Amino acid sequence: MTEAWQQAFARVPELLAAHVQLSFSALLLAMTLCLPLAIWAARAPKVAGVILGFASLVQTIPALALLALFYPILLGLSALLGGEISALGFLPALLALTLYALLPILRNAVTGLTGVAPAAKQAADGLGMTAVQKLRLVEAPLAAPTIMAGIRTAAVWTIGAATLSTTVGQASLGDLIFAGLQTQNWTLVLTGCFASAGLAVIVDTLLGLIERGIRDRRKLMAWGSAAVIGIGLAIALLPMLVVRDDVVVIGAKGFSEQFILARLIGSRLEDAGYEVRYQDGLGSAVVFQAVASGDIDIYVDYSGTIWTNQMKRTDTVPADDMVSEIAKWSASEHGVTMLGALGFENTYAFAVRPEDAASRRLKTLDDLARVSSDFAFGTDLEFLERPEWEMVKAAYPIRFKESRSFNATFMYPALSSGEVDVISAFSSDGRIAANGFVVLEDRKGAVPSYEAMILVSDDRSGDAKLINAIKPLVGAITVENMREANYKVDREADKRSPRQAARWLDEQIRNGKDQ
């Protein structure tokens, strides 16, 4: 237990700094945008209606959706501008959070400015103040406490929503929460939650003190709190000054196997003297673009995923042909090097409970089709939208009673508890065997092959030292070892971290080589 906490805490400083950098930048950008707009809006009620309407509309979009939306928008922009814009990581997170912070700042600033006592404004005019003097000497100071309250609300929202930026590949305290959720490591989840909540509470308190300081004209209180915030920011921004140009970024999708393989590759690179950073929790669609654009350097993907999602192929070819065709395609179309297959497959496997398999005589997907109208289907979050599902439906007359999507972690318990009757499991997942689930055979070969393979970005493919460090992993991982490693992370009791599982897997690889 203590080791788990130590490991979780060890990641906090770096992620906290990234979290602060992101939230602060978004807040600063939102303030820069909002304050002039609010001054304009306070003088023109029609403008206020339009601007506040837009900000309110943005607020109705869930933060996660807003983040997801910026990926294709930036990708389109990047294509227009010759690929100079990174569609992943800091930029989409910054823009989405900035939009999200607009409403409270705008609304309060407009309220504050329009709420300045008419007598004070009349006096300002009567005394011969220019518009700028009136704003500086009268309106701004009188509206300041209200404006500050808006900034405070925005700060708390932004810090909270910043945890979601993990999904677009921006490091934040959300990394802990998402990784913990995937691997059922509640220590990690709690650490992420407490750290982000703690940050929000501290910032809220300090901004609250500034607000009170302004309201009660207690300069010491206002400036003192501002100074504390300034020191905190300086500490968080310090790492940005340290140039780390030779960090290898290893990407991973949002499940345990990906975390483990990323750590395995990372440890080999660290042994070779590289500094390594992980970008976990990237979506399937996002991750290939990320390696193509050089936002990440290395990651592991599965042949069928590239085949269907990226190459848009719906035909099935033998596994080896598929891998070599992917290698050709990725190199010519995107400059991405396919280094080789790791040696195991992680395909979609339709799994049922052993009792059902026995009582309803289920062995193949044809059998499943027969009973499908009685069955509830549980999938991960993306399967129902993937072409593989269309391919399965085209090959087998499957029509389920209902379909439900789960976080992959909860899909297995949902099957064992009877909430659903069949799931789209991953064939390399240790929880299939551990639960005794029965995998139904795909005799028509509807689901393409899913060989795990290492993809390397254009920037790194010429680095012989790097390639040599990870090349030995090609063909070195058996599906049994992968399942075992996955299960070490995914199981309920005696859990291991992805790094520990990667270490175990590495030992198996080295022992295998020795024998």
Place this chain on the structure above:
Amino acid sequence: MISTSSASGPAISLKKVRRSYGTVTAVDDLSLEIAAGSFVALVGLSGSGKSTLLKMINRLVDPTAGEVLIADDNVKAIDPHILRRRIGYVFQNIGLFPHMTISRNIAIGLELAGEKDGRAERVAELLELVELPQEMAGRMPHQLSGGQQQRVGVARALATRPGLMLMDEPFGALDPVTRDSLAGQYKALHEKLGLTTIIVTHDMAEALYLADRILVMEAGQIKADATPAELLSGSVGDEAEALVAIPRAQAAHLIALGNADGAKKT
């Protein structure tokens, strides 16, 4: 530098001034000459156009037609904020800046004009002028009573030594005792500083007491233009007589009450 009697109020001239808001005409082709150093009261019912007329002089309102001259200068030719810094303006809601000390409130006109030297001395002088204790300088507006706040309002208006004072119901929100003493003190200031003062009021008694010339407004026009003495003698006309009738009746009532009381005692 330190002098309170150097200011000499300008003459004001309004030529066929009109101000319309849509179809409503607040001030209707009005012409008026105000002599330098006079104390003029604009009286009339709400909506008679007296405030609009006052605000056209410092361009808080611009006329739809006609011209306003201050000492032969057409106000249209002067930047509004420059113009207003030369004119004292006091109004019913006072409008002290709640986030500034009394001292900074009083000196704000000097701050706007960029005058850096002698601000503290000027504030002290002005506090004395409006009969406020010096320790008020460091207080905030909300710590002062209504009457004290309006004294500060007057001091603030006088800070830049304007020759012309425009007062829009300046004592309207004060209790009768404060109002009476402040009005009296202001009248003394007006004379001491040689100001031109135009005051808007709907209190005829106040107008009779303060002004040397009373203009009765109705529907955007001047219905009567007379000295207090002429008004009281009843020689000016029916509109004016109706306005004077109220304070006269009140005064008569008070005298009658006093007599009756006196009769009982004897």
